[in-house]
Amino acid sequence: MTTGTRGSWRLRVRGTVQGVGFRPFVHRVATGLGLDGVVRNVDGDVVIDLTATPPELERLARALRDDAPPHARVGDITVAAVPALSARTGFTVAVSDDAARAEPGFAGLPPDLATCDDCVRELFDPADRRYCYPFVNCTACGPRATIVDDLPYDRARTAMAAFPLCEECAREYHDPADRRFHAEPVACPRCGPQLAWESGPVRAAGPDALAAAVATVAAGGIVALKGLGGYQLVADATDAAAVAMLRRRKARPRKPFAVMVADGVAARQLGQFSTAEAEVLTSAARPVLLVAAVPDSPLAPGVHPGTGRTGVFLPCTPLHHLVCRELARPLVVTSGNVADEPIVIDDAEARRTLPAVADGLLLHDRPIRARYDDSVAHVAGGRLRTVRRACGYAPAALPLPVPATRPVLAVGAQLKHTFTLARGDVALLGPHGGSLDDADALAAFAATREQLCRLHRFTPELVAHDLHPGYLSTAYARDAVPRSCRVPVQHHHAHVVACAAEHHLRPPFLGIAYDGLGWGDDGTFWGGELLLATYTGYRRLGRFGRAPMPGGEAAVRRPVRMALGYLYGGEFPVTTAPEAFLARLAPAETRIVRRMVDRGVNCPSASSAGRLFDAAAALLGIRDDAGYEGEAVVMLEAVASRAPDSPALPWALRTMDGRWVFDWGPTLSALAAGDQPVPVLAAGFHRAVVEVTTEMCVRAAERTGIGVVCLSGGCLHNAFLATELPVALAAAGLDVRLGSAVPAGDGGISYGQAVVAAARTAAEG
Structure with missing residues (x-):
């Protein structure tokens, strides 16, 4: 084909490309290039059919990779010539195709995204039709993973299917020039979800529901608020009596509470922020960020007793923005549960269990499809270090240094539990699930696992697990598959491998694994280990x-x-x-x-x-x-x-x-x-x-x-070690790696297990 001759092409884009405004972006780029064609979701990918000359095709492919929306993650782009397409004028966005995936991998299910600046401006603009509407969103923000029923990601396959678009929202949704073009959760007060308040026999709806909740917190009470990935308990963080009451009712005597504030100015009254910390605080993931506490802050002493660090985060939904504005004070915002139980996501369960803790429920009629608690992070060495990977981060894909030739389910450890699905060259690290130590926690793990497996049409053939015989995750592995399909992985080997795999290191590597306890291969508890490791095995070189x-x-x-x-x-x-x-x-x-x-x-x-x-x-x-x-x-x-x-x-x-x-x-x-x-x-x-x-x-x-050293284990969440140990090792001439997206603690264990299982299977042929 000559340079100026138009041909018919199909581009397939893999990665996190659904729910992040990718199809509208493709439409804008292709239209700007004057191309004729169509873009649609196919399972978890984006497929583009078009006619173009080779130079036009090259410009389009370059733009897809270099100029993608900020929350998209483009994995790879395949281009193939196809038979001549039917005559078409212009470029359109088509109805999604849920055809089966031709190659192994994962659909790019996007994490939930915090409310963007444009939507916040609308939220507080009295002239806007969405003024003070608690469910404002667009292609750049809003719920994603927590509302999905099926893939491809389209409104009809989400919890928003129960809310038909009004005429104005439908116009925005179908207008390529509008920032709500194919924003699947789009809604307004006329057609979208609505707030409700319940406190004993008292009921209220809409703005009155919000007012009742605000009044309850202002009077020293506790409110159970329905958030993105579960219910949250909200109280005045400056009221010592309210904080003490929350601790008593939640059965959480001393563990620090996270504090939400309206903006960065209010955050600096509570914590000391570096430039890197400020960037994490304001990111779309909106994690709870652990920072050095400001002396004499307005917080009640019982919020984070004796820790020296404050967990601060900003509003992640329009509802949180509204509550923060109305109360104009720091708020304890913590998981909606009793200590050590899974976060509540079901309205009926909330009505049954949370009145024992909260004085009222601020709920709404948009269902939560998956349990996602708030993420927790800190900054060490100038980089993000994830402590708890959940809302805003999970279930974004992670690399597998050795592709999994058979689908792997890795079931993690016991504390700070997560699980991982691995297939092809990609792993999905599921959201934080808490401690896996009772029937309720096991049921929550099963529900989240089943949802992700169903969405991604994933049937595990291998189950990777910890060596500890008493872990419920190990018991699950024993019950789920026969011995020949189980891959036991030593706890600290998994820790070290998780760090190495995130950095895509070539083995072998040295690994430091410092944590509380992990079952060793000698039948004793380990936790202060120096390993020489590969992705398939290890040798213990040192210990405490x-x-x-x-x-x-x-x-x-x-x-x-x-x-x-x-x-x-x-x-x-x-x-x-x-x-x-x-x-x-x-x-x-x-x-x-x-x-x-x-x-x-x-x-x-x-x-x-x-x-x-x-x-x-x-x-x-x-x-x-x-x-x-x-x-x-x-x-x-x-x-x-x-x-x-x-x-x-x-x-x-x-x-x-x-x-x-x-x-x-x-x-x-x-x-x-x-x-x-x-x-x-x-x-x-x-x-x-x-x-x-x-x-x-x-x-x-x-x-x-x-000379490469991977640092992992729960002790590496200690800011002193996470900051000074890499500096000391680097000064000694060593190449030091510490996890960023993958938690150093037990929340990263399942990812390490999945990597080991994939590598061992590949080595066995």
């Missing part, structure tokens, strides 16, 4: 010194027990008697724990970084009991931040059984001596961990010739 956990799980809930385990039965001696520590304990507890340790009764051994941090917090008198998982570690970090320039405490590194082992004896002895201020000791403890880790990695690099 072991100590018994008196009472097992009881030692996790009471760090004092963990400290006694290190003192009375640890692998290394603590040479300084911790007199102040022992003096504040009941003698009976000390005697019982020592007897348990001496006799080895219910004292599983652990080489855990998290448990060592617990012990340090207890020895320093920072936290004796844990009101929530990881509280002692959080509090220890907060105290350490008061003396950031403190030198490292003493430490030692031994060689045992061919591995390097962190001898924490000198470190804990220095803590026990207590001859310096507590913040100095806390910071010195952190810096000792940084130094010993760096030394282990340098030795490992010299021995193996591998």
Whole structure:
């Protein structure tokens, strides 16, 4: 074909290209080029049929990749010549085609997007027909994953199908020049969802419902608000009595609450923001962002007791914008549930369970199709670090460094549970589901898994799972498929691989995995590990010194027990008697724990970084009991931040059984001596961990010739470690990687499991 000759072509665009304004974008570009053709959704892709000369085709393909809408993610574009298309004048957007996918992969189901600036301006413009309408949206914002019934993503396949468009909304929806052109959730007060208020026998609708909810919060009450991916509990964050009441009713005694504020100006009254943090705060994902707290902020002391960090986020829906404007104060906005239960998404369940916590329900008639809690993130080393991947981030696709030749379902761990689907060269990391420790949590996992599998026509052939025999996820794997279809993956190998896969590293690589507990291949608990790893296997090069956990799980809930385990039965001696520590304990507890340790009764051994941090917090008198998982570690970090320039405490590194082992004896002895201020000791403890880790990695690099280090595990959510450890390793000449999109904690375990399962299957042929 000569340069000026028009031919007929089909372009297929894969990636996150539905629900992000991609078809209207294609229409604008093609029309601008004067092309004739049609664009439509086909399953999860966008397909373009058109006539064009080769130069025109090249310009179109370049624009699709380089100028795509901000929330689109273009994976690949295939171009094929096709038989002559029927005569067509102009370029149109056609009805979607739900034909089966020809190749393995995933439909690009987009995450929900926070209300854009244009829609916010409309929301607060008295002259606009959508003034104060709580469901304003356009192609650049609004619900996506939480309203989808089926793919391709079209209005008829969403929860919006029950709301026929009025004449004006229909005109916008079909107008290529309008920013609501094929915006599937588009609505207005005449044709869209409506608010309702329920508080005992009191009922209200529309603006009166909003007014009733606002009045309840202003009077010190608690409101259950129906958000994007579930109900949320809202209270005045400046009212100490309201915060205390929320803690009591929700059965959440000390775990920090997230705080929503109207805008960035209000956010800076609560937290200290770098440029990178401000960008994350205002991003379309709208995560709860953990930042250094401002001293003497207006928040009630019970919002984030003793943590030194505030979880701040901005409104993500028009309803949140309206509530924030009306109340004009910081608001606690937390998951609509009782502690440790799944977030409520069903209206009937909300009416049944939430009145025990809330004084009224602010609900609406748009159904929630999938459970998505708020995401949580922080910034370390100038980059986003996802702590909890949920609304705004999930279920965006992630790469598989080794394609999965058989569909894999990876079922994750127990705490901070997620699951992952893997097929072809793509993985979908599902949303955060909380702790998988009871029937309700298991049912929530099953519902979300079934929805994503149905949407993507996914039938797993392999199930990857943790080694721990007591995890409900492991039990699910045993029940779901025969042994030949199960892929057991060691916990810390999954951690390290998740980091490596996100960065698409070529193996082998070194991996640091620091967390609370994970089942080791030797039948003990691990948690302070240095691995030499590939995507299929690993070798343990180093570890933290072991100590018994008196009472097992009881030692996790009471760090004092963990400290006694290190003192009375640890692998290394603590040479300084911790007199102040022992003096504040009941003698009976000390005697019982020592007897348990001496006799080895219910004292599983652990080489855990998290448990060592617990012990340090207890020895320093920072936290004796844990009101929530990881509280002692959080509090220890907060105290350490008061003396950031403190030198490292003493430490030692031994060689045992061919591995390097962190001898924490000198470190804990220095803590026990207590001859310096507590913040100095806390910071010195952190810096000792940084130094010993760096030394282990340098030795490992010299021995193996591998200079790439992946950092993972829940302890890497500690801002001190996440900031200083990469700097120290880089200064030692190592190439350091830390996850961004994938949580370093157990929320990333399922992704690592899926990568390992895919790689092992490929290696087996």
